[in-house]
Amino acid sequence: MSSALPVPGSHAGDVNSVLGKVQRILEAFGPDDEHLSLSQLSRRSGVAKASVHRLAQELLGWGVLERRGAQYRLGMRLFEIGQRVPRQRILRDAARPYMEDLHHATGETVHLAVLDGIELLYLEKISGHHQVRRPSRIAGRMPLHCTATGKILLAFGTRALVDEVVALPLERRTPRTVATPGLLLQELARARDLGYAAEHEQTRLGYLSVAVPLLGSTGATAGALAVTAPLVRGDVPKFAGLLGMVARRITTTLASE
Numbered sequence: 001m002s003s004a005l006p007v008p009g010s011h012a013g014d015v016n017s018v019l020g021k022v023q024r025i026l027e028a029f030g031p032d033d034e035h036l037s038l039s040q041l042s043r044r045s046g047v048a049k050a051s052v053h054r055l056a057q058e059l060l061g062w063g064v065l066e067r068r069g070a071q072y073r074l075g076m077r078l079f080e081i082g083q084r085v086p087r088q089r090i091l092r093d094a095a096r097p098y099m100e101d102l103h104h105a106t107g108e109t110v111h112l113a114v115l116d117g118i119e120l121l122y123l124e125k126i127s128g129h130h131q132v133r134r135p136s137r138i139a140g141r142m143p144l145h146c147t148a149t150g151k152i153l154l155a156f157g158t159r160a161l162v163d164e165v166v167a168l169p170l171e172r173r174t175p176r177t178v179a180t181p182g183l184l185l186q187e188l189a190r191a192r193d194l195g196y197a198a199e200h201e202q203t204r205l206g207y208l209s210v211a212v213p214l215l216g217s218t219g220a221t222a223g224a225l226a227v228t229a230p231l232v233r234g235d236v237p238k239f240a241g242l243l244g245m246v247a248r249r250i251t252t253t254l255a256s257e
Contacts, residue, residue, distance in 0.1 A: 035071035094253040108229040113149040148211035149224035151197035155188040156221040176201040210239040
């Protein structure tokens with residue numbers, strides 16, 4: 001696997017500074033990478049092997065990296081720090097009990113996502129044994145234009161965000177992905193009218209998703225909540241109704257924080 005830096009979602013500054021190099025080293029780990037060697041870290045980050053070795057020793061001391069033999073992995077210290085992010089913690093803690101209720105009511109996968117740059121970031125996910133194939137991950141990223149959560153974040157977001165997204169090439173993830181600005185704008189208008197967004201096989205063949213916005217204490221969109229299910233079990237009106245009811249309860253909880 002080769003690297004193309006900066007990676008999606010990164011905000012790299014001076015890549016030659018110490019912090020810039022540390023960022024590249026940490027972001028060399030992909031979603032499926034449990035361990036990487038020193039050579040892999042150097043190749044993917046573009047940082048000289050000697051510098052990677054030196055910085056890795058400091059990161060090991062901080063607990064940001066861990067070592068197993070000659071292999072490195074991300075450390076628990078990163079997880080600990082991540083749990084302190086206010087936006088993540090408050091929204092996730094408010095939504096989690098209702099997500100469990102939604103999962104029990106539908107038997108399907110439930111996602112909580114927020115906007116990060118021009119992508120969505122999954123904060124939480126609840127699924128059973130029959131989860132979505134090629135499963136999404138907590139802390140994973142997806143495009144906005146093809147996912148139900150992404151369409152909601154666009155539909156109930158700012159016009160500047162929509163303009164930025166439609167000005168970019170829209171990746172066709174499946175043959176059914178809406179990949180033209182005009183069709184995407186029509187879908188966003190429909191989502192605003194209905195109060196929810198639905199996508200059929202635009203992210204994964206054989207699956208549909210339905211999503212609604214979550215409003216924060218100020219009335220602005222704080223995130224999106226979705227149910228994802230195989231087409232054979234997908235019931236858009238049912239999912240939309242349950243999501244709307246749960247979203248109102250989460251909004252009430254957030255308003256009381």
